[in-house]
Amino acid sequence: MLIKKLKLYHIIPVLLFLVSFILGFSIKMPTFDNTLNIDINTIFPNTFLGILTNNLKVILTNLSGSIIFGLSTFVNTLYNGFMIGFEIKGLFFIGANLKFVLITMLPHGIFEIPAMLISAVAGFKIPYEVIQYLRDKKEKPITEEDIKEFLKLALISIVLIIIAAFVEVYITPKIANYLLNK
Secondary structure, eight states: OHHHHOOHHHHHHHHHHHHHHHHHHHSOOOOSOOOOOOOHHHHSOOOHHHHHHHHHHHHHHHHHTTTTTTHHHHHHHHHHHHHHHHHHHHHHHTTOOHHHHHHHHHHHHHHHHHHHHHHHHHHHHHHHHHHHHHTTSOSSSSOHHHHHHHHHHHHHHHHHHHHHHHIIIIIHHHHHHHHHTO
16 A cells, blocks of 8 residues: 555655665775774764754755755755765775674664655655646645645654764664774
8 A cells, every 4th residue: 555655755755765875886096095094083073053054055955945945855865865875885995894884874864864855755745736737637736635735744854863873873873882992
C-alpha cells in the first residue's frame, strides 16, 4: 500500500541524492601522501550553533524550492549528495577504514540525511501539486491539505536537523573517541 501512495516528489529526492552521492564517491582523488593521521578533534571542531546554522541553510534551501518551482531543491540535493559521497571517498582515500567512516558519520548522519531528504520532498511538493493542477488532475493548485503536508514535512526536517547537530557536536565525537581509541 505504501508504494502506491508514493508520488514522484517522494522519489526524486532519493534518486537525486543517490546518483550524486555515487558521482561524488566515484571522483578520482588527487595523488599526494595519503598517510592516515586523523585527530577526532579536527573532524568535529565546530560548535552546535555553527553546525546547526549550516545544516539549517541546507534545509531552508530545500524548502525554498516550493516557491521557485523546485530549482533550489534540485540543485541543493545534487550538491549535498555529491559532497557527502566525495567526503566519504576522501576519508577512504587518506586511509580510513569502513569502521572509522561509520563511527564518525553514522551517529549524526542517521538524522541529518533523512532531514535533508524530507526537506527535499517538501521542496518538491508544492511544484508537483501545481503541475497536477495544470494537467487538470486537481481542482485547486494548492489545497489546505497540501499546505499541511508541506508544513509537517518542514517541521519534521527542522526537528531532525536540530537533533543531528546536537548528536554531531556532543555525541558523535564521544562515540568516536571511545570506539576508535580502544
